[in-house]
Amino acid sequence: MTNSQYVPDKPKTTVEQFEVERKQMVETQLRDRQIEDQRVLAAMSKVPRHEFLDSWCQDFAYSDRPLPIPHHQTISQPYIVAYMTQAANIAPSDRVLEIGTGCGYQAAILAEIAKQVYSVEIIPQLSQQASQTLSKLGYKNIQFKIGDGYQGWVEHAPYDAIIVTAAPEYIPHALIKQLKINGTMVIPVGKWYQDIVVLTKKENDIVLEKTIPVRFVPMKKKF
Ligand code: SAH
Numbered sequence: 001m002t003n004s005q006y007v008p009d010k011p012k013t014t015v016e017q018f019e020v021e022r023k024q025m026v027e028t029q030l031r032d033r034q035i036e037d038q039r040v041l042a043a044m045s046k047v048p049r050h051e052f053l054d055s056w057c058q059d060f061a062y063s064d065r066p067l068p069i070p071h072h073q074t075i076s077q078p079y080i081v082a083y084m085t086q087a088a089n090i091a092p093s094d095r096v097l098e099i100g101t102g103c104g105y106q107a108a109i110l111a112e113i114a115k116q117v118y119s120v121e122i123i124p125q126l127s128q129q130a131s132q133t134l135s136k137l138g139y140k141n142i143q144f145k146i147g148d149g150y151q152g153w154v155e156h157a158p159y160d161a162i163i164v165t166a167a168p169e170y171i172p173h174a175l176i177k178q179l180k181i182n183g184t185m186v187i188p189v190g191k192w193y194q195d196i197v198v199l200t201k202k203e204n205d206i207v208l209e210k211t212i213p214v215r216f217v218p219m220k221k222k223f
Pocket residue numbers: 069073074075076099100101102103104105106107120121122123126147148149150165166217218219220221
């Protein structure tokens with residue numbers, strides 16, 4: 001018998017191990033579940049999700065579940081991030097608005113595939129922390145605003161796509177206004193349980209498609 005049985009396994013938290021887990025995440029949680037957009041898959045393969053989490057939960061970064069972030073908020077399950085990004089149908093030249101910066105993970109995924117990302121967050125500390133994480137990771141095409149997502153971000157409107165990552169009970173009017181004609185908004189709508197709604201704005205009409213059921217944190221009403 002050698003002593004090797006007493007040598008502990010390599011800690012899970014090495015960069016190499018995270019990379020292995022990230023690859024597995026893309027194969028089993030995304031590709032196997034009809035996430036087919038190559039650019040979404042490439043972004044999800046690249047962005048180091050663990051870097052957005054507190055150290056105590058980094059080991060679960062690539063697991064098939066939502067995770068806690070500070071201030072009682074959550075980062076969505078990887079599949080939901082991929083699903084919403086794919087549904088938003090983003091082109092490389094697009095300017096995208098995100099409501100609910102949170103830890104900044106979804107913003108990073110968007111920044112990989114869009115030209116410019118504008119992200120609004122109501123909790124100042126989360127916005128500041130996300131901005132630090134994303135600049136440390138080298139992202140230069142994301143702008144942050146501390147504010148109420150119900151108002152959108154009118155200065156940079158109209159947007160080619162809008163992704164909302166907190167759940168309102170109704171689709172905020174300002175967001176529809178700030179979407180380009182033929183633009184897409186992806187938004188969880190509902191009170192306790194929600195459905196992801198994919199909204200397409202037409203010249204004189206709005207097309208709504210109710211898709212998968214989800215559970216997001218509520219979109220706060222007061223700033
Ligand atoms: N996209 C995030 C997940 C966000 S969780 C990520 O990748 O980490 C939802 C976020 O929406 C929380 O950070 C919450 O503070 C924020 N939020 C809730 N109500 C809001 C509002 N009215 N305006 C802007 N942000 C809001």
